[in-house]
Amino acid sequence: MSEQSWGDDATIRTVLADTETWAVVGLSNNSARAAYGVARLLQRQGKRIVPVHPSGQSVHGEQGYASLADIPFPVDVVDVFVRSELAGDVADQAVAIGAKAVWFQLGVVDEDALARVRDAGLDMVMDRCPAIEWPRLGPAV
Structure with a gap:
């Protein structure tokens, strides 16, 4: 698959606009990590974030x-x-x-997973970041 198929604008818009609850895998209280800032941005856009980390914090x-x-x-x-x-x-x-969509952050690439997720009927965005895509394509809130 080409990089273009990793997250077309229409899919990104749908995932940003038509979802409410985001499980953020790898999110901890380490404010230096990208997940921390992205989760905060999602909250500010009205999304409910759910931290998923082995610590359960x-x-x-x-x-x-x-x-x-x-x-x-x-x-x-x-x-x-x-x-x-x-x-x-x-x-x-x-x-x-039973999630509706999977979003792999910048630098996270697995084309086999992309195919499995899409074959299961879910939306998938790969190698993108909501903090970058929101100002470009996100709903006006």
């Missing part, structure tokens, strides 16, 4: 969970801040929990 006032499977409510988007070699497993977990 709460971040930005939201209860954290150790895994996607531990989240006791529906998740719209699984936003993935892990290395590419780990991302495919997270994508499969996102499908298993």
